[in-house]
Amino acid sequence: MGSLGLGRADSRHFKPLDPEEFRAQAHQMVDFIADYYEKIETYPVLSQAQPGDLRARLPESAPYRPEPLESILRDVRSCILPGMTHWLSPSFFAFFPATVSTAAFLGEMLCTSFNSVGFTWLASPAATELEMVVMDWLARMLKLPKSFMFAGTGGGVIQNTTSESILVTLVAARDRAFKAIGIESLRKLVVYGSDQTHSAFTKTCKLAGIHPCNIRSIPTSFHTQFALSHVLLRKVVEADVAAGLVPLYVCATVGTTSTAAVDPVEQLVDVANEYNMWLHVDAAYGGSACICPEFRRYLNGIERADSLSLSPHKWLLSCLDCCCLWVKRPGSLVRALSTNPEYLRNRPSESDSVVDYKDWQVGTGRRFKSLRLWLVLRSYGVANLQGHIRSDVRMAKLFEGLVKSDGRFEVVVPSLFALVCFRFVPRRRRVGPGKEDAMNRELLEWVNSTGRVYMTHTVVGGVYVLRFAVGATLTEERHVVAAWNLIKQGADSLLKSARYL
Amino acid sequence: MGSLGLGRADSRHFKPLDPEEFRAQAHQMVDFIADYYEKIETYPVLSQAQPGDLRARLPESAPYRPEPLESILRDVRSCILPGMTHWLSPSFFAFFPATVSTAAFLGEMLCTSFNSVGFTWLASPAATELEMVVMDWLARMLKLPKSFMFAGTGGGVIQNTTSESILVTLVAARDRAFKAIGIESLRKLVVYGSDQTHSAFTKTCKLAGIHPCNIRSIPTSFHTQFALSHVLLRKVVEADVAAGLVPLYVCATVGTTSTAAVDPVEQLVDVANEYNMWLHVDAAYGGSACICPEFRRYLNGIERADSLSLSPHKWLLSCLDCCCLWVKRPGSLVRALSTNPEYLRNRPSESDSVVDYKDWQVGTGRRFKSLRLWLVLRSYGVANLQGHIRSDVRMAKLFEGLVKSDGRFEVVVPSLFALVCFRFVPRRRRVGPGKEDAMNRELLEWVNSTGRVYMTHTVVGGVYVLRFAVGATLTEERHVVAAWNLIKQGADSLLKSARYL
Known part of the structure; x- marks a missing residue:
């Protein structure tokens, strides 16, 4: 034994994954986190930190010697928590929520514990197949046609973000166009969204080499409640074709970021099909609601679309980051994204009998994310979701009702899903012209500065709007009502202020 | 109270994040995982599953009603575990390892529990600042110049994968070229790597719209131990310039995937600087070793490079996915990637006093990943790492010595870092010509089929090579020795087989 170093003395001294230490410390962390959730309402929702606060409190270099977990947890309490904007606070109504749940947390623990890398089927067979299974489960919950399912001729994949879902489908569409009309056509390819499409769309198009002049942002208005008009789309496409350009890709949104507007997929897909464009539906937020029959109509027409993405971390209690993408023709993704280096070759891949998810995404490595969705879907069941x-x-309807009940406020667009867009318009007071936006901004800043509620804003149709997005996992009616009372209190103070007379 | 629905009866019935249920179930999961680690050596390293095995065992639809955690854990044991390739097994020597540690696991738990989204500083101040801090810590451990640090004029960001690190820097370089010579130059831009550069490079270049004909894969050979020759690079660049093309970007690798070869950064950067190209160093695997003074020389010349990426999930005990990217000119990233939609606007961002990481990456959303690195660096300290x-x-040296001690085997290239590339060449037996590759393939398949060890292969210089990558967190010398004994056993059987006589 001696010369081969088999004795314990020659083996690793440093054991960073000792099962017993793991067990003890992970239990300690579970209690730390459960305590955090119990006390979460006591923290200011929006961090009251100033830029540089945390950096100033931490050392410039990593320690040379180990530090005990207790010191680290103490610093989490004293340094990190005060710098957090608490997305899981029940009084978080900003942006769209990022939901989490016990089941998602457990699934994430399992995923981390395996730390498997699922680039090919063989590298993690269960990771690949469970992802196929849960993507089909979710497709069934959404009543997607079989053409989007592995049980049919399509399939789904978990991406990190909507941006990546757009990027991979856009590149698939682009490369399909290259094949048809040559790679030199890149300069002529045109993509279409509305002025409400998420900013990720423009960014992604630029990443993919689409000429910035060929990224169309079609105007919307109060008239369509900020949905993309198929009539306008057709006009813009016709003009582009007349100018010798080539329509490539339309991004329709189900639940826009500003106002949760829903683009009319069924009508947009007519235009897309007519011009041989790829139609992608970005349902990052609104898609989750479509598991309820009463919302499913927002996906009407999906059977003629090319791809659909939806982020269960937004509204299906799965944690970040989890964006589900379904495509009707996986082959088009794989043709655009496949690589076949020798070091990843293996018999199952060569037999073409398996899915290698590396060919469905930007990166090579990937985590076992489907565990999280699997645990959520099984632990809660479709009924609870x-x-x-x-x-x-x-x-959200409750909040909308409260807004409507107060004559000093107005609902800007009828609330869709769980977002209410409203503003403070105290018409009975003589507010100076152009002062309303400033008043709403001031109201918002005051509300957020209390630390008791966090909301955000947008501007649509030239108007500054307050957004109240319900959906944080822990939110109950009492938090919604308390938020409304706080907003009213802010409004009262504003009206008493001399500035707006 | 009644009409506002403040009573408990009107509040949420379904509580997916009840702190006490969370506490109980998360403790249960901790024990499940600790038990898994304790028993991990009893599982076949490479899954023995056949394609479709798992899919056939799971229902077609998600359940309508909730299922208890016990049923789910039973299915993890009976369905998922048999389908896993156990990346954390101490006998996993395939690809490069994906390391995990108790500290990384705890950091990941915290990250998931906050579920914060750090697109802007304000949305999660501590998440942004802790990332800045740990990126500077790691930069100091690597002795990077201040030009790559927030403490200097640069900075770092955590990406998911090397592909994204290459994509964002490539696009920054591309857009810088657009600014200098116009967007119509896209067709002329040329990028350079070697035939050993990771397949992610070619894929990423295509994503960014680089013409496939302009992606150079410069040949390497045994002569340079598969490192990219700066002499060859210069020749290829000169030829491209003579042809009217525009050199854009060089990807140098520190630790290639096939053989852990190290491209000579110091010499390549001379060529890159001369031709005004962006030089990116992909040190996904080898970079971690550079925290040890004896390996730091592989980063010599980095002070003149533009960017560097390194994946601590590979060798610094952080779990997937975690790729650290440093850039010398963050402004060039931000110019290429920034978006400024109204719904994300806020005072700190507009004051330009903060970092908004959404402008450093592909997607918008991002997790609080720096917690993981922070816990690893503090819990273990630089000395232990x-x-x-x-x-x-x-x-790895031990294994290399064992290979060398057996005349039937040869080491193909001197081992670098913790990877040994070797092959079975029983020259004393009259092996039929061209049979050696087949023998090695057969040996590999036999070893992997035992479930006791998992290794992978590559082909370099036209030769089929077995790769033995040490580094799984739990590996000890006894596992290395046992693996070698198994390989010898396979070799003995092969030599007894009539096929190769």
């Missing part, structure tokens, strides 16, 4: 969506929608 | 790297290198 539908109930959860409906509960959020009901709370 | 250096010791861990050295221990892996020592085990």
Whole structure:
């Protein structure tokens, strides 16, 4: 034994994954986190930190010697928590929520514990197949046609973000165009969204080499409640074709970021099909609601679209980052994204009998993310998830009702899903012209500065709008009502202020 | 109270993040995982599953009603585990390892529990600042110049994968070229790597719209131990310039995937600087070793490079996915990637006093990943991490020595870092010509089929090579020795087989 160094003395001294230490410390962390959730309402929702606060408190270099977990947890309490904007606070109504749940947390623990890399089927067979299974499960919950399912001729994949879902489908569409009309056509390819399409769309198109002049941002207005008009789309496409350009890709949104507007997929897909464009539906937020029959109509026409993405971390209690993408023709993705280096070759891949998810995404490595969705879907069941969506929608309606009941406020567009867009318009007071936006901004800043609620804003149709997005996992009606009371309190103070007389 | 629905009866019935249920179930999961680590050596390293095995065992639809955690854990044991390739097994020597540690696991738990989204500073101040801090810590451990640090004029960011690190820097370089010579130059831009550069490079270049004919894969050979020759690079660049093309970007690798070859950064950067190209160093695997002074020389010349990426999930005990990217000119990234939609606007961002990481990456959303690195660096300290790297290198040397001690085997290239490339060449037996590759393939398949060890292969210089990558967190010398004994056993059987006489 001696010369081969088999004795314990020659083996690793440093054991960073000792099962017993793991067990003890992970239990300690579970309690730390459960305590955090219990006390979460006591923290300011929006961090009251100033830029540089945390950096100033931490050392310039990593320690040379180990530090005990207790010191680290102490620093989490004293340095990190005060610098957090608490996305899981029940009084977080900003942006769209990022939901988490016990089941998602457990799934994430399992995923991390395996730390498997699923670039090919062989590298993690269960990771690949479970992802195929849960993507089909979710497709069934959404009543997607079989053409988007592995059980049919399509399939789904978990991406990190909507941006990546757009990037991979856009590149698939682009390369299909290259094949048809040559790679030199790049300069002529045109993509279409509305002025409400997420900013990720323009960014992604630029990443993919689409000429910035060929990225169309079609105007919307109050008239369509900020949905993309198929009539306008057709006009813009016709003009482009007349100018010798080549229509490539349309991004339709189900639940825009500003106002949760829904683009009319069924009508947009007519135009897309007519001009041989790829139609992608970005349902990052609104898609989750479509597991409820009463919302499913927003996906009407999906059977003629090319791809659909939806982020369960937004509204299906899965944690970040989890964007589900379904495509009708996986082959088009794989043709655009496949690589076949020798070091990843293996018999199952060569037999073409398996899915190698590396060819469905930007990167090579990938985690076992489907565990998280699998645990959520099984632990809660479709019934509870539908109930959860409906509960959020009901709370948003409650808030909308409260806004409507106060004559000093108006709802800017009828609330869709669980987002309420409203503003403070105290018409009975003589507010100076052009002062309304400033008043709303001031109201928002005051509300957020209390630390008791966090909301955000947008501007649509030239108007500054307050957004109240219900959906944080822990939110209950009492938090919605308390938020409304706080907003009213802010409004009262503003009206008393001399500035707006 | 009644009409506002403040009573408990009107509040949420379904509580997917109840702190007490969370506490109980997360403790249960901790024990499940600790038990898994304790028993991990009893599982076949490479899954023995056949394509479709798991899919056939799971239902076609998600359940309508909730299922208890016990049923799910039972299915993890009976369905998922048999389908896993156990990346954390101490006998996993395939690809490069994906390391995990208790500290990384705890950091990941915290990250998931906050579920914060750090697109802008304000959305999660501590998440942004802690990332800045740990990126500077790691930069100091690597002795990077201040030009790559926030403490200087540069900075770092955590990406998911090397592909994204290449994509964002490539696009920054591309857009810088657009600014200098116009967007119509896209067709003329040329990028350079070697035939050993990771397949992600070619894929990423295509994503960014680089013409496939302009992606140079410069040949390497045994002569340079598969490192990219700066002499050849210069010749190829000169030819491209003479042809009217525009050199854009060089990807140098520190630790290639096939053989852990190290491209000579110091010499390549001369060529890159001369032709005003962006030089990116992909040190995904080898970079981690550079925290040890004896390996730091592989980064010599980095002070004149533009960017560097390194994946601590590979060798610094952080779990997937975690790719650290440093850039010398963050402004060039931000110019290429920034977006400024109204719904994300806020005072700190507009004051330009903060970092908004959404402008450093492909996607918009991002997790609080720096917690993981922070816990690893603090819990273990630089000393232990250096010791861990050295221990892996020592085990690889041990394995290399064993290979050399057996005349039937040869080491194909001198081992670098913790990878040994070798093959079975029983020259004393009259092996039929051209049979050696087949023998090695058969040997590899037999070894992997035992479930006791998982290794992979590559082909370099036209030769089929077995790769033995040490570095799984739990590996000790006894596993290395056992693997070697298994390989010898396979070789003995092969030699007894009539096929190769």
